Amino acid sequence: MDRPALPRRLRAVSPRRIALLGVACVAASVALVGTALAHGGSLGGTRQNLSVPRWLVLMTGGGAVGVSFILASFVTDRAFVASLHDVRRSVSFPTRPLVLAGRTLGVLGLVAVLYTGFAVEGGPLAGVLPPALLVPTEPLRNLAVVLVWAGWWAGFTMTTYLLGNTWPVLNPWRTAARALPSLDRHYPESLGSWPSVVFLLAFVWVEVVSPLADEPVQLATVVAAYTAVTLVGAAVFGEETWFGTVDPISRVFAAYGRVAPLYAEDGRVRARLPGAALSDASWLTRRGDVAFVVALLWATTYDGFVATPTWRAVVTPLVEAGLPAPVLYPLALAVGFGVFYGAYRLAAKYGRRYADSLLTTDELARRFAPSLLAIAAGYHVAHYLGYFLSLSPSLFGALSNPLSPPAPALALVLPAWFGGVGLAFVLLGHVLAIWVAHTTAFDVFPSRLQAIRSQYPLTAVMILYTMTSLLIVSQPAVEVPYL
Amino acid sequence: MRGEEVETRAAPETTDDVFACRFCGRPFARAEYRALHYGLDHEASLDDDQRAAYDAALDEEEAELRKFRLKAALALVLVYFGFLLLWAVVNLLL
Numbered sequence: 297m298d299r300p301a302l303p304r305r306l307r308a309v310s311p312r313r314i315a316l317l318g319v320a321c322v323a324a325s326v327a328l329v330g331t332a333l334a335h336g337g338s339l340g341g342t343r344q345n346l347s348v349p350r351w352l353v354l355m356t357g358g359g360a361v362g363v364s365f366i367l368a369s370f371v372t373d374r375a376f377v378a379s380l381h382d383v384r385r386s387v388s389f390p391t392r393p394l395v396l397a398g399r400t401l402g403v404l405g406l407v408a409v410l411y412t413g414f415a416v417e418g419g420p421l422a423g424v425l426p427p428a429l430l431v432p433t434e435p436l437r438n439l440a441v442v443l444v445w446a447g448w449w450a451g452f453t454m455t456t457y458l459l460g461n462t463w464p465v466l467n468p469w470r471t472a473a474r475a476l477p478s479l480d481r482h483y484p485e486s487l488g489s490w491p492s493v494v495f496l497l498a499f500v501w502v503e504v505v506s507p508l509a510d511e512p513v514q515l516a517t518v519v520a521a522y523t524a525v526t527l528v529g530a531a532v533f534g535e536e537t538w539f540g541t542v543d544p545i546s547r548v549f550a551a552y553g554r555v556a557p558l559y560a561e562d563g564r565v566r567a568r569l570p571g572a573a574l575s576d577a578s579w580l581t582r583r584g585d586v587a588f589v590v591a592l593l594w595a596t597t598y599d600g601f602v603a604t605p606t607w608r609a610v611v612t613p614l615v616e617a618g619l620p621a622p623v624l625y626p627l628a629l630a631v632g633f634g635v636f637y638g639a640y641r642l643a644a645k646y647g648r649r650y651a652d653s654l655l656t657t658d659e660l661a662r663r664f665a666p667s668l669l670a671i672a673a674g675y676h677v678a679h680y681l682g683y684f685l686s687l688s689p690s691l692f693g694a695l696s697n698p699l700s701p702p703a704p705a706l707a708l709v710l711p712a713w714f715g716g717v718g719l720a721f722v723l724l725g726h727v728l729a730i731w732v733a734h735t736t737a738f739d740v741f742p743s744r745l746q747a748i749r750s751q752y753p754l755t756a757v758m759i760l761y762t763m764t765s766l767l768i769v770s771q772p773a774v775e776v777p778y779l
Numbered sequence: 780m781r782g783e784e785v786e787t788r789a790a791p792e793t794t795d796d797v798f799a800c801r802f803c804g805r806p807f808a809r810a811e812y813r814a815l816h817y818g819l820d821h822e823a824s825l826d827d828d829q830r831a832a833y834d835a836a837l838d839e840e841e842a843e844l845r846k847f848r849l850k851a852a853l854a855l856v857l858v859y860f861g862f863l864l865l866w867a868v869v870n871l872l873l
């Protein structure tokens with residue numbers, strides 16, 4: 297893209313001043329974050345009591361996000377703001393063999409999950425296969441369970457935003473769909489992305505309420521059902537439409553991949569600064585795309601929220617009053633999504649008003665939606681890094697010997713300070729989101745004051761999201777109640 | 780052209796008193812916004828008047844930004860010391 301050189305006047309702020317501001321920004325954030333970390337809570341497994349009131353930790357986290365907004369608003373040099381997002385490097389290495397290897401790996405993984413899920417003692421294949429070919433049922437020694445939850449849902453997802461989205465290559469269903477004929481039926485455009493929003497929320501609901509993490513046969517059944525639905529869908533609507541518009545898993549990874557430093561373009565791997573692509577919203581074109589981004593953020597939050605003492609305290613009186621628990625879970629999922637989405641829409645509406653802009657609320661909501669992905673990614677690390685690390689011995693054990701994995705004698709116990717890592721990532725995600733939204737606002741509005749003013753409501757909503765995330769991450773994870 | 784195109788449709792309730800861009804049709808609520816837009820997005824096709832209007836709008840924007848920075852610095856100090864005091868008080872009471 298050719299950009300005319302900006303007039304000199306716009307470069308009034310010297311690079312040195314900006315560098316100084318940058319240093320001040322980091323120092324101030326670290327100072328505020330540091331105080332929260334010193335008294336951090338716990339993350340999945342490790343337990344530690346807060347030595348300061350939780351409300352103070354939440355407020356400080358929210359304060360750190362607010363301060364990063366104020367600091368970002370000092371950076372008003374358009375050329376500088378845009379230049380950070382235009383840093384691109386080409387990393388050339390042959391991708392073709394990698395693509396083939398990735399597809400093979402993906403298909404092997406799916407076959408392994410289906411096999412080790414069904415071929416357990418007491419499973420549907422127990423009578424057919426000789427006993428030597430059966431695998432253990434205990435979740436921590438079953439390849440299907442640890443590969444899906446620790447390896448894929450926690451570990452692989454982290455690579456999609458920390459490195460790059462490799463799912464289009466690895467995705468075994470895509471590889472299979474490519475080999476199958478397609479009817480290429482017309483996809484009803486009026487549905488937009490809403491089916492994938494519903495599927496994503498349904499997927500998280502199933503993940504939370506069902507014993508999929510404990511029972512290999514059920515897990516393999518769900519994977520088989522997903523396989524059937526996906527292959528039929530891809531055959532009816534065509535591979536690109538299905539995986540690009542409907543399939544929630546491909547869309548989650550594609551969205552996370554926007555945060556990542558590596559991406560593919562014209563058959564080459566290229567590098568950019570992490571989060572640099574989030575100021576570009578051109579990929580959000582369908583109705584419901586913004587809702588999908590918000591659903592992704594809420595889904596990860598919900599997953600953690602139902603395992604907190606706060607949720608237990610909310611749900612106990614309701615269940616005792618006679619509300620059935622199986623209704624409460626999807627209800628909370630839907631209500632929470634409504635609150636997150638409503639808050640974001642409201643922020644876009646008021647942002648439009650504060651900026652005195654004549655763009656539509658829809659347009660503003662669309663442009664700023666990608667910045668939420670940085671928040672989702674930061675929260676995902678906070679939620680799953682500890683989970684992944686503590687389960688990794690089981691994962692490697694099961695991978696080294698799928699048929700009879702060693703008992704996970706070596707359990708990885710995370711140190712107490714590890715809880716702070718979660719808090720740090722939550723804040724890091726939010727600070728990145730603030731910066732991305734700042735850049736986007738500079739791109740959208742001609743006046744820099746308009747750009748800054750448009751961010752007041754969005755920053756308020758981000759502070760709300762931060763405090764919600766911190767509320768979850770700073771509490772010990774407990775058994776999900778009434779299931 | 781900067782970054783991405785925006786959808787230029789104006790919200791229905793604000794169609795009067797609109798300053799529309801002569802080149803791309805995007806509506807603005809104030810003449811200064813349009814002047815800035817001309818300079819940023821259509822720099823190559825400006826006439827002398829528009830260029831002068833752009834320069835004037837930039838000057839005004841810079842002056843407003845200076846005022847804003849003062850307020851932002853004040854807010855920063857208030858937030859920072861507010862938290863410092865809050866932590867001190869909480870630690871004292873605990």
